[in-house]
Amino acid sequence: NAGVMQNPRHLVRRRGQEARLRCSPMKGHSHVYWYRQLPEEGLKFMVYLQKENIIDESGMPKERFSAEFPKEGPSILRIQQVVRGDSAAYFCASSFRDSENNEQFFGPGTRLTVL
């Protein structure tokens, strides 16, 4: 059973370009969470999605950031017009259910560098 997969592992963009980060949850998991880890900081929640639905996006910046989890295919975190402050590691996690006692399984992350 493959774990959570994220690609690309490393992404370099110039200011103003778009970044697309992909996450394939573990088999059988329909709940996806995105977190951002800024240098020397802990992970901060961004968004929680179920298939075709955004459930909680309270951690997402209001502008330039969007996320989706289509019926078929991976979850996508999209950052438009990237700025240097977007440089971070972006982690995706998935769970079988969204209950309190279900741990989230994390992917290896995508490290975004904005030049």
Add this chain to the structure above:
Amino acid sequence: AQSVAQPEDQVNVAEGNPLTVKCTYSVSGNPYLFWYVQYPNRGLQFLLKYITGDNLVKGSYGFEAEFNKSQTSFHLKKPSALVSDSALYFCAVRAVMEYGNKLVFGAGTILRVKS
């Protein structure tokens, strides 16, 4: 609001000695607590969780954590440290939200085990 504090940025311990990585939390309602470990350029790996039951929780790689309700603490422990335990450790609490259950992470503690 839920929060997690890891008061030590770094913990140094000699190989073979016991180790403790501290974590305190603030949460409304029942706490659901987790420890994750992150190796360089890798994603987070789940170590253990406390949901209910025994205050001493045993997890992966010989780690355990003690839940102390009166002190609102969930310290990570290991009787005998290994050099390979050197990594970044995150304590997290599950925040029960109106929509979904996100993880709130501490800032992390670097554990260095020296031979």
